[in-house]
Each structure stands twice: as C-alpha cells, then as structure tokens.
Amino acid sequence: MGTQFDFPGGIHPPDNKQQSLQEPIRQAPLPEQLIVPLRQHRGDPGRVLVRVGEQVLTGQPLSECEPGLSAPVHAPTSGTITAIEPHTVPHPSGLEELCIQIAADGRDQWCELSPCQSDAGILGRYDHLHRTGVVGLGGAGFPTRDKLQRAETAPQVLILNGAECEPYITADQALMRERPESVIAGARALWELVGAEQCLIGIEDNKQDAIEALKQAAQGTGIEIRVVPARYPSGGERQLIQLLTGREVPSGDLPADMGVLCQNVATAVAVERSLRLGEPVIQRITTLTGNALARPGNIEARIGTPLDHVLFAAGLDPEHLHRLIMGGPLMGFDLITTGLPLIKTANCLIAGTAKEFPDPPIPQPCIRCGLCEQACPVDLLPQQLYWFASAGEHQKAEHFDLFDCIECGACDWVCPSHLPLTDYFRHSKGVLRQEKKEQAEADHARKRFEERQARMEREQAEREERRRARQQAREQRQTEVADEAASEPHPAPAATGPDRETLIQRRDQARQKVEEAEARVTEAREQTPEAVPKLERALNKHRKRLEAAEQALGSADGEA
CATH class of the missing domain: 1.10.287 (Helix Hairpins)
Structure with a gap:
C-alpha cells in the first residue's frame, strides 16, 4: 500500500546502493582485540564494572547506569580485559572516550542470558531493554528505553522506519530482504510492548526485494507495509511520519506528543531478541562500500571490532582511499584513521576514492538563488540562517527555528556556491548549546551563592541574638550585685590600694x-x-x- 501524503522539499541524489547489495550479509571474522567505548549512544557513559586482567564472557555487562539518557555496554566476545583507558572513537571531532579493551580468547563463550519474564509489566520490560543496552540502530543512538517511556499514554501509531533514504547505505535493506521474519517479529514485539492501535512499516519504493519479503512475512499479522517515494530525506523521523500519517510534528514538540512512536527496523529486531532471548546489543549489520573496496557489501560484526579489520577483509586499497566516511555522504562524517572501533550507531562505512569523493570546490558568495529553501524538508530559510550563523548572530538564528534543522545536508547538495551550510548550522547550534550550558551553570552558582548569603545572614542574626542575651544577663547580674552591695553596711575604706x-x-x-x-x-x-x-x-x-x-x-x- 502506498501513501498519499507528502513533505516539503527533498532531493534526489544518486543512491549508489547496488554495489553493496550484490552479496548476502557476511559474518565478519572475530578480531584478536576489541575496543568497546563506554559511550555509544546519546547521553552519558556508564560506570565501569570490570577491571584490567579480569576474564569476561560474551554478553557480560561491562558498565552499568541509571535509566535516563544512558545505556550500558556488554562484552562482544569472551576474553581478558587488557586496558581501561581513553581511546580515539568515531566522532566528527576525533575525540577520545574511555574504552574497555578486550583480548579475545577465540572461544566466544557466552554468559548466562536472562530473557524478560512473561509476567513482567511494561516498566519491567522497559528496564530489561535498558539492561541489555538497546539503542537506536538507525544512526541516532537514542536509548530505546527512554524513547519508549517518553509517551505518557500508549501511542496511536507505531512506525518502523525502513526507508533508509541516504545514498550508499543498505544495512536495513539487506536485513529486511534476508531476514524479514526477524523484522516482523521485532515489529510485533514492539507493537505489543507499546500497545499502539496501528503498526506501519515505511519503506522506499526503490527497495522492491525488501518490500516483497516484508509483505510475505507480514501476512496475517495486521502490520501494514507502506511504500513511499524514494526521495531524500524521507527516512527522517518527522518526514516519514508526515508521509505515512499526514501529521506534521510542530516545532518544539516530539512525535510522542502526537501519539506517534517511530523506531528503526534494526532496533525492532534488537528489541525482540532482548525480550525473547535476553541478548544484549553486541553486534550490528554495517554497510561497507565505496570504490576503494574490492568487495563491498553488508557485514555483521561485533561491536568494538577495529574498522581496519573489516575494511581490509573487504579488500580495502589504502593507496586509493581518499575519504573514509561513517554514515552516509550527506549526514555522515569523515574519520581520521581506520584504527577506530565499530560502534552501535555505525550503519555504514564508505571508503571513497578521490574520483568518487573529490575535494569540495572553494565556496563562493551566496547568490540568493533560493534553491536551499526549496530543498529544505522542514520549511526553513537556510539562506537567512546562513547569514545569521556566519555573522555570529546565533540568537537570531535560533529565532528562525535553527534547532528544527535536521542537518540532512539537502541545502548543501543544491547550493551552486558550494557553501557548507550544514556546517554553519551545526556550529551555531553548538555555540547556543554551550551558552545555555554556561547560563545554567551560572544560574546554579548564583542560586548557591544566594543560599549561602542567606544562611550566613541567618547565622549572623542568631549570633547577634545570643550576644544580646549574654549582654542582658550580664547587666542583670551587675544590677543584682549593686543591689546587694547597697543593702549591706559599707566597710571602712582600706588605707591603701584601690x-x-x-x-x-x-x-x-x-x-x-x-x-x-x-x-x-x-x-x-x-x-x-x-x-x-x-x-x-x-x-x-x-x-x-x-x-x-x-x-x-x-x-x-x-x-x-
């Protein structure tokens, strides 16, 4: 079944998907050493549970944390903890994060898993998803437990996102066409968990193999397969909701506020395996593609596997590697080295050549053509935002709904002046977030100072009250002594001395x-x-x- 709704803007870049769909999903060989970052999700890292020299089993928790924008990580294989120290991780800034390094013993011996109990209530199942480290596997990495619990009431519509609109990425398409039963089982598990009235799977019309497989697997389940036109960024959460339901999420609101819950198809599979088997997220399907690879395709690899391990297994030619991109070419980011670990949000690695990804032309002045406005899928004014961001007027950019920008890069794609508009928007958002953080810290410090001043004034008043009480008591004693002296006969004065x-x-x-x-x-x-x-x-x-x-x-x- 198709859809009659639409969203504004969008672009049609070459999809470049076929080169990674020529083979079935391959199992990546287990590396000798794995590097597991504590933060592989939106939010804060957890607390380390292991120590150097300790033996761990596959699936064993390596960290723990309280629910609320955080998720634990688990051992991707059995082995020995060799180090717990900062290590460079996949990130646009190339920053370091605390990581746990494991020397694999080759046995891949699992710890005892604990499936979710059938009598566990909805909160118990949410907590189970938290303990098994389930996060959004579509690239955002938002802790699934926290996203599910945001809705105060059961959503009306559950949407599974299988659009996968960005060029080159085919991890979800490979999952849907090769393991449709797992996707439908995940959809049913999520549907039952959240109690939605309707369950939809949205998928672009350029994935006919996945569409047919899902329709076959979904027969008799009540799950609807909705086909949408292939147009970037139809896989954006708000854009897909608008395509499938006709509802536009207002600025500042969340889909949950409108009775809609959206999850990635790979996340749904992870949810089902977590609840049914107690299996934590220790591996994922990742697309390996780009002309610098001799054997592109989709691999299923353990979290923490060094990227060079899987890239060289796919025939990486280092001499022709010009750019290594994690994610898609529009929303992904460049990696500075191949010696980084695979993380939960790594849905694609593009090993591009200089011909495939030439260096961007030198930006030219804006010619006010308006193409960026036409391409924007959230009806923003990218040109106006650019002027504010480039001039450092970040507050004005915020007033023009800067934070509604989904950073899809559509405006960059159509800009004839080759302006890196999305980079300007990211920078402006970062400045505003830092200002808000500093303001919050200043407000907190001011509140503490005011409380301290009030406490000191209160203590000073109490001391002054005690001093007055002592003075009154002293004066009372002096009066009593004087009265006693007046009532007695005065002795004769001494001959000498005071x-x-x-x-x-x-x-x-x-x-x-x-x-x-x-x-x-x-x-x-x-x-x-x-x-x-x-x-x-x-x-x-x-x-x-x-x-x-x-x-x-x-x-x-x-x-x-």
Whole structure:
C-alpha cells in the first residue's frame, strides 16, 4: 500500500546502493582485540564494572547506569580485559572516550542470558531493554528505553522506519530482504510492548526485494507495509511520519506528543531478541562500500571490532582511499584513521576514492538563488540562517527555528556556491548549546551563592541574638550585685590600694572581655578556622586577668 501524503522539499541524489547489495550479509571474522567505548549512544557513559586482567564472557555487562539518557555496554566476545583507558572513537571531532579493551580468547563463550519474564509489566520490560543496552540502530543512538517511556499514554501509531533514504547505505535493506521474519517479529514485539492501535512499516519504493519479503512475512499479522517515494530525506523521523500519517510534528514538540512512536527496523529486531532471548546489543549489520573496496557489501560484526579489520577483509586499497566516511555522504562524517572501533550507531562505512569523493570546490558568495529553501524538508530559510550563523548572530538564528534543522545536508547538495551550510548550522547550534550550558551553570552558582548569603545572614542574626542575651544577663547580674552591695553596711575604706568598687568594676570588665573573646573563638570556628589559635591565646590572657581581678577582690574582702 502506498501513501498519499507528502513533505516539503527533498532531493534526489544518486543512491549508489547496488554495489553493496550484490552479496548476502557476511559474518565478519572475530578480531584478536576489541575496543568497546563506554559511550555509544546519546547521553552519558556508564560506570565501569570490570577491571584490567579480569576474564569476561560474551554478553557480560561491562558498565552499568541509571535509566535516563544512558545505556550500558556488554562484552562482544569472551576474553581478558587488557586496558581501561581513553581511546580515539568515531566522532566528527576525533575525540577520545574511555574504552574497555578486550583480548579475545577465540572461544566466544557466552554468559548466562536472562530473557524478560512473561509476567513482567511494561516498566519491567522497559528496564530489561535498558539492561541489555538497546539503542537506536538507525544512526541516532537514542536509548530505546527512554524513547519508549517518553509517551505518557500508549501511542496511536507505531512506525518502523525502513526507508533508509541516504545514498550508499543498505544495512536495513539487506536485513529486511534476508531476514524479514526477524523484522516482523521485532515489529510485533514492539507493537505489543507499546500497545499502539496501528503498526506501519515505511519503506522506499526503490527497495522492491525488501518490500516483497516484508509483505510475505507480514501476512496475517495486521502490520501494514507502506511504500513511499524514494526521495531524500524521507527516512527522517518527522518526514516519514508526515508521509505515512499526514501529521506534521510542530516545532518544539516530539512525535510522542502526537501519539506517534517511530523506531528503526534494526532496533525492532534488537528489541525482540532482548525480550525473547535476553541478548544484549553486541553486534550490528554495517554497510561497507565505496570504490576503494574490492568487495563491498553488508557485514555483521561485533561491536568494538577495529574498522581496519573489516575494511581490509573487504579488500580495502589504502593507496586509493581518499575519504573514509561513517554514515552516509550527506549526514555522515569523515574519520581520521581506520584504527577506530565499530560502534552501535555505525550503519555504514564508505571508503571513497578521490574520483568518487573529490575535494569540495572553494565556496563562493551566496547568490540568493533560493534553491536551499526549496530543498529544505522542514520549511526553513537556510539562506537567512546562513547569514545569521556566519555573522555570529546565533540568537537570531535560533529565532528562525535553527534547532528544527535536521542537518540532512539537502541545502548543501543544491547550493551552486558550494557553501557548507550544514556546517554553519551545526556550529551555531553548538555555540547556543554551550551558552545555555554556561547560563545554567551560572544560574546554579548564583542560586548557591544566594543560599549561602542567606544562611550566613541567618547565622549572623542568631549570633547577634545570643550576644544580646549574654549582654542582658550580664547587666542583670551587675544590677543584682549593686543591689546587694547597697543593702549591706559599707566597710571602712582600706588605707591603701584601690577601693572595693574599683576592684568589682575591674573584675566585671575582665569577665566581659572573657565572654567577648569566647564569642569570637566560637564564631571563628564556624567561619575562619585558621584564626582560632590566635583568638584562643587572647582568650587565655583575658581569663588570667579575670582570675587576677577576682583574687584581688577576694583579698580586699578578706582584709576588710
């Protein structure tokens, strides 16, 4: 069944898919050494559970984390932990992440798996998906458990994304045409899990082999196979939703807010295997393609496998390799070396030659042709966003819905001036995210400062109240002493030395000095501990003076 809905814009680049579809999916040989990054998903890395020298089994958890934009990773094979240290990972910036390195023992011995219990509730099944490290395998890497739980109520429509619209990538197409039963089983597992009213699988019309296989496998299941026109970027989540349902996700909203849940077909297979077998995500299907490879195709390889291991197995010619791209040519990014690990989101590796991927021409000034606006699938104004981003006016770009940009690269493709528009948009987004992060940190610091000031003022008021109470008590004692002295006969004054009233005054003054010194010591212990020794020495001096004054007064009373 086709669809009568559409989305704006889009382009028709050469798909270059046939070169990687000539053979069935191949099993990649197990490498001697695997490198498993702790972060292979959107969000934060987990906490390491293993140590260097420890023996691990296939499927054993290597990290743990709480649900909420994070996912654990698992041992892709049995072996020995040889290192836990930073290592360069596949990323546009070539950054390093904490990785766990495993020396494979060749036995590939699995740990005991725990399938999800049949009586587990929906939250129990969500947590099971979290424990087995299931994330979006279409390239985004969003933790599946967190995406499923975003919806407050059961979605009306469950969509499995099999469009795979970007050129060169055929991993999902190979999965659908060769393992359609697994895809339908995954769709049914997800459908039952989320309780949607309808389940649709969207697939482009240039994948006839996969379409026929899925239709055959879906007979009698209630799952609908919806065919959409081949046009990039029909595989974008919001674009596919619009194609299949006619619903446009408003700016700032999520599909879940509209009662729609979208998942990749490979993710659905991983969900089904997780629930039924307890199997964690330790391998994935990846497209190996490009003219620098003698044997392009799709391979199923363990997570953490060094890229050069699979590339050389596919006949990589290093002398003709000009660009190594992870992902597609429009949304992917260049890798600086082949010595990087395969990760969960690596759906494609393109080993391109200089003829296939020549260096981009020198950008020319914008000629205001408007082609970028016509190609934009989310109805943005790329030309206007470019002016703001290039001028550093990032706030203005945000007001023009910069964050609605899906970074599909369609505007780059049609730009006659060869402007790297998407790079400008990514940079502007990064600046805005950093500004928001710094603002949040500043707000947090200000809040802490204000709370500290309020606490100090409250403590100061309490100390002042205690000081006033001591002063009142002291004045009360002085009044009582004076009254007692007035009610008794006055002794004859001493022949020499200070009189009794003077000695009493000296004693009271010394006692007040002691009390004040004690208060200063107490306050210093709370606020400036380094000043306590000096203040304690002063306190001891005042105590000695008080003791001398009391002795002098006692002597005077004895002589009297």
